[in-house]
Amino acid sequence: MGDGHCGGKVRSDDTAAASAVSWGRLPAAHRRLAHDALPAFRELQAALHSGGVTAPVLQRYAQTISDLLVLDQDTLLAPEAAIWDLLQVALLHTQAGGGVATESLIWLLARHEGALSPGVPLGLAAEELALSEAAVPEAQPGFWETVQRLAALGRAEEAGELLGRHTLWRRAVEAAGDRAVLAQVAVLEAVLALLRSTPRLRLPGAPAVGGGRAHDEPGGFQEARQVWLCGVVAARADERRWGACGDAALAAGARGLLGVLAGDGRALDAATQGWLELLAARLLHKHPTAPLLPDAPALVAECVAAKGGTGPSAAMQAAAGLLAAAAERDAARILAACSLVAAAGSFLLAHAVDLLPPGAPDLPPAAGTPSLPEWYRCEYVGALAAARATRLLAAEVAAWCPRRGRGCVQALLERTPPGEVLRTVRLGRRFGLPGAARHAARAAGAAAAQAGRSAEALGLFLRAGDAAAGAAAVAGLDDGQVADLRAMLEAAGGCGPLAAAREQLRLQRAMAALARGAPAAERAEALAAAKDAVLVLARSAPADALPRILFAVAELLDAAPPVFSEGEVRALVRALGERGGDGPEAQAARLALARGLTRAHVAALCPA
Numbered sequence: 001m002g003d004g005h006c007g008g009k010v011r012s013d014d015t016a017a018a019s020a021v022s023w024g025r026l027p028a029a030h031r032r033l034a035h036d037a038l039p040a041f042r043e044l045q046a047a048l049h050s051g052g053v054t055a056p057v058l059q060r061y062a063q064t065i066s067d068l069l070v071l072d073q074d075t076l077l078a079p080e081a082a083i084w085d086l087l088q089v090a091l092l093h094t095q096a097g098g099g100v101a102t103e104s105l106i107w108l109l110a111r112h113e114g115a116l117s118p119g120v121p122l123g124l125a126a127e128e129l130a131l132s133e134a135a136v137p138e139a140q141p142g143f144w145e146t147v148q149r150l151a152a153l154g155r156a157e158e159a160g161e162l163l164g165r166h167t168l169w170r171r172a173v174e175a176a177g178d179r180a181v182l183a184q185v186a187v188l189e190a191v192l193a194l195l196r197s198t199p200r201l202r203l204p205g206a207p208a209v210g211g212g213r214a215h216d217e218p219g220g221f222q223e224a225r226q227v228w229l230c231g232v233v234a235a236r237a238d239e240r241r242w243g244a245c246g247d248a249a250l251a252a253g254a255r256g257l258l259g260v261l262a263g264d265g266r267a268l269d270a271a272t273q274g275w276l277e278l279l280a281a282r283l284l285h286k287h288p289t290a291p292l293l294p295d296a297p298a299l300v301a302e303c304v305a306a307k308g309g310t311g312p313s314a315a316m317q318a319a320a321g322l323l324a325a326a327a328e329r330d331a332a333r334i335l336a337a338c339s340l341v342a343a344a345g346s347f348l349l350a351h352a353v354d355l356l357p358p359g360a361p362d363l364p365p366a367a368g369t370p371s372l373p374e375w376y377r378c379e380y381v382g383a384l385a386a387a388r389a390t391r392l393l394a395a396e397v398a399a400w401c402p403r404r405g406r407g408c409v410q411a412l413l414e415r416t417p418p419g420e421v422l423r424t425v426r427l428g429r430r431f432g433l434p435g436a437a438r439h440a441a442r443a444a445g446a447a448a449a450q451a452g453r454s455a456e457a458l459g460l461f462l463r464a465g466d467a468a469a470g471a472a473a474v475a476g477l478d479d480g481q482v483a484d485l486r487a488m489l490e491a492a493g494g495c496g497p498l499a500a501a502r503e504q505l506r507l508q509r510a511m512a513a514l515a516r517g518a519p520a521a522e523r524a525e526a527l528a529a530a531k532d533a534v535l536v537l538a539r540s541a542p543a544d545a546l547p548r549i550l551f552a553v554a555e556l557l558d559a560a561p562p563v564f565s566e567g568e569v570r571a572l573v574r575a576l577g578e579r580g581g582d583g584p585e586a587q588a589a590r591l592a593l594a595r596g597l598t599r600a601h602v603a604a605l606c607p608a
Contacts, residue, residue, distance in 0.1 A: 026346075026347070026383045026384065026386070026387065026390070029072055029077050030346065030383075031384075031387055031389060031390050032072065033068055033069070033072065033077075033347050034347060034384060034390055034393055034397075035390070035393065036068050037064070037065055037068055037347070037351065038393065038396065040061050040064040040065065041061075041351065041397070042396070043061070044057065044058070044061045044354060045400040048354070055092070058092060058354075058355070059088075059092050061354070062084075062087070062088045062092055062355060063088070065084060065351055066081070066084055066085050066088060069081035069084055070111065078112070078114060078115045078315075079115050079313075079314060079315040079318075079342075080341055080342050080346070080347070080348040081112060081115070082108070082111075082112035082115035082116050082315050082319075082341075083315060083318050083319065083322065083337075083338055083341050083342075083348065084348060084351075084352070085108050085111060086108060086116075086319050086322055086323070087322065087334075087338070087352055087355050088104075088355070089101065089104040089105060089107075089108055089292075090292070090293065090296075090322060090323055090326035091326055091334075091355050091356070091357055092355065101283070101290075101291055101292035101293070102201070102280070102283040102284050102287075102288050102289075102290075102292075103154075103200070103201070103202065103209070105276075105279065105280040105284075105292070106153060106154040106155075106209050106210065106280055106284060107209045108280075109122075109153055109276065109277060109280055110123070110153070110155065110209050110210070112315075115313070115315045116274070116276050116313075116315055116316065116319065117273055117274050117276070117277055118273050118311050118312075118313065118316070119273045119274075122146070122149055122150065122153065122155070122273075123158075125142060125146045126146055126150060126155075126158050126162060129142070129143060129146055129162055129165075130161060130165070135167075137162075137165040137166065137167065138165075138166050138167065138249070138250075139249075143162070143253075144249070144252070144253030144256065144257070145271070146162065147159045147162050147163060147253065147257060148253075148256050148257050148260050148267070148271040149271050149272060149273070149277075150162070150210075151195060151198075151257055151260045151261060151271070152260045152268055152271040152272050152277070152281040152284075152285070153210070153272070153277060153280060153284075154198075154200070154209060154210040154212070154280075154284050155209065155210040155211070156195050156196060156198050156210050156211040156212045157196075157210055157211030157212075158210070158211075159195055159257075160192060160195055160196050160211070163188065163191075163192050163195070164192075166188060168181065168184055168185050168188050168250075169185070169188075172185045180246050183241070183244040183245055183246065184245055184246065184247050184250055186241060186244075187241060187242070187245050187250060187251065187254050188250065188254065190235050190238075190241070191235065191254045191257050194228070194231055194232055194235060194258070194261055195257065195261065196211065196212070197212070197213055197228060198211075198212035198213065198261065199212065199213050199215055199221055199224040199225045199228050200212040200213065200214050200215065200221075200288075201214075201215055201216075201218060201221045201288055201289060202214040202215065202216055218289055221288075221289070222289070225288070229262065232258055232261050232262045233262060236255065236258045236259070236262060242255070256271070260281070260285065261285065262285070263282075263285035263286040265282075268281045268282060268285060268286075269306055269307075274307060274311055274316060275300070275303040275304045275306070275309075275310060275311070275316070275320070276303070276316065276319055278303040278306060278307060279299055279300065279303045282299070282303070283299075292323075293323075293326060293327045294327065295327075296323045296324060296326065296327040297323075297324045297327055297328075300320050300323050300324055304320060314340050314341050315340075315341055318338060318340035318341050319337075320337075321333065321336070321337030321340070322334060322337040322338065325337055326357075329357045331356045331357075331372060331373070332372060334352075334356065335349060335352065335353070335356075335372070335376060338352050346380065346383070347380070349376045349379070349380070350376055350377050350379070350380030350397070352376075353372075353373035353376055353377060354373075371403070374401045374402065374403055374404065377397065377398075377400070377401055378398070378401060378404055378408065380397065381394045381398040381401070381408055381412075382394075384397065385412055391412060392412070394408075395408070395409045395412040398412065438464045438466075439464075441460050441461070441464035442460070442461065442464035442466055442469070444460045445457045445458075445459075445460030445461040445464060445466070445469065445473070446469075448460055448473075449461075449472075449473045454473050457473040458473050461473060503532075503533040503536045503537050503540065503541075504533070504537065504541070504545075504549070506529055506532075506533045507529075507530055507533035507534060507537065507549070507553070509529075510526040510527070510529040510530035510533065511526075511530060511552070511553070513526040514526050514527070514555075527556070527559075527563055530553065530556060530563075531556070531563050531564060531568075534549065534550070534553055534556070534564075534572070535568060535571070535572075537549050538571060538572050538575040538576075539575065543579040546575065546576060546579055547576065547583060547585040547586035547588075548585050550572065550576060550589035550592065550593065551585045551588050551589045551592065554588070554589070554592035556596075557569070557592045557593060557595060557596030557599075558592065558595055558596065558599070560599065561603060562596065562599045562600045562603050564596060564600060565600055565604070566597065566600040566601050566603075566604050568600075569593060569596045569597045569600050570597065572593055572596075573590075573593050573597065576589055576590060576593065
């Protein structure tokens with residue numbers, strides 16, 4: 001397999017439909033994510049299939065994926081990370097009720113300001129002003145605009161820090177008693193006090209961002225907000241204070257900031273960049289307890305129109321479509337919106353299907369075709385399968401696809417590279433596909449044998465349960481190599497094909513020693529080893545191999561004095577009768593056993 005598109009079709013064990021796996025290579029960042037996210041993915045799928053998924057389980061999974069996307073630090077993942085978190089906000093956070101949606105949007109924009117806000121990211125603008133060494137910070141371009149934007153997006157603490165750098169505070173100390181300075185300080189103190197005391201509703205499940213005075217109960221929050229708003233309105237209407245200010249820039253900046261805090265539409269529009277910032281600001285300062293989703297289509301449309309469109313960013317376009325689709329619980333449109341920032345086989349879409357709202361509409365699958373969520377996951381499986389490093393990971397993901405999963409897993413396991421056969425065997429057993437695992441091990445063993453790697457070939461053939469092929473693979477080894485292999489086989493245990501391969505190797509070496517005319521002591525040892533191996537193989541060798549084994553040791557059955565006792569020969573006759581068949585080798589073996597039985601019987605009657 002390689003890049004591009006190729007595939008393998010297999011028949012699923014439980015459906016008449018063919019399962020196809022197509023390949024399309026994932027970027028390196030997605031391959032890293034696939035490995036890192038596997039434990040969380042596996043845990044969630046197990047819970048889903050056992051019916052034990054609760055809101056906390058789903059939220060923990062979503063946050064784990066979010067953290068992986070953000071921590072990766074790959075700029076290519078920034079839009080996908082932003083849309084994943086918007087999925088959390090729209091599909092999980094909003095389920096907790098009004099107030100959570102507002103704080104969640106504020107958190108979203110603070111976390112992904114680079115992807116979801118046009119222009120200079122707000123945090124970067126604020127940091128540049130904070131680190132500026134200018135003698136008059138408030139005279140720097142964008143000072144008041146940044147303060148107002150921070151306040152509009154609920155980042156009161158950062159806005160307050162910038163206002164703390166205003167030179168008025170120093171001048172008030174240096175010019176003690178100067179009425180003009182004191183009047184200006186009074187303006188700055190009033191807006192700063194209102195900014196820092198902004199009431200915020202922090203219900204359980206709502207992320208906390210930006211400062212202000214937190215309230216954990218809607219009733220208390222509404223009361224505090226009404227009192228606070230009265231203070232904001234009074235400050236805006238205090239013409240005597242504004243008249244005494246005497247600093248046009250300070251007055252304009254402070255009036256704009258109070259307009260933001262009061263929820264003035266024009267002030268919010270002027271302070272924000274992009275429709276999503278405007279949406280978050282309107283919710284925070286005008287409707288802080290309102291749920292997002294019921295009115296999302298109308299709210300998004302208003303904000304998009306106010307800002308002249310969604311903007312050129314794919315993430316911004318995806319966010320608009322996602323919020324509207326989430327309000328209508330339309331799974332197809334939610335995924336279509338996500339696809340604006342991610343290809344069909346992407347990490348984002350394959351994991352987003354688990355966040356879709358319960359009971360969301362789905363495309364009705366035709367007979368034998370996958371559902372909409374499974375289609376996206378199968379695309380992801382194909383993309384994972386294109387890279388050797390994630391091919392077996394693709395099998396793990398495919399196993400959770402109810403319609404096509406089994407066929408996909410079988411196709412992937414049968415195409416496993418030789419270096420990953422052990423993991424393939426484990427996966428095959430785990431997914432109930434031992435045949436696919438044996439196929440992969442046998443193919444890898446044949447490749448190793450052809451390349452002259454006999455020891456490796458033997459191990460692979462044993463994994464495939466092909467003892468005869470394993471014995472053939474080591475037929476030409478020298479004595480030193482055989483000793484190493486014998487130790488390996490002894491350590492492997494005495495069950496099934498491993499025991500058979502071990503005894504076939506032992507028999508082969510004993511017969512070779514007899515054929516080359518070994519000294520008497522070595523010959524006696526070889527006879528004993530051959531006899532023991534034959535007796536074990538009569539019980540453990542594959543049925544098709546037993547006649548060939550007995551035919552190969554015919555000279556032992558004809559030996560004088562007899563190598564086998566009468567009882568041992570009878571046991572060999574029974575074994576051949578039960579499993580030997582009627583082929584030419586079986587018939588020849590029966591004749592040899594008949595002669596051996598006669599010799600053993602005579603020897604028992606007339607001992608030497």
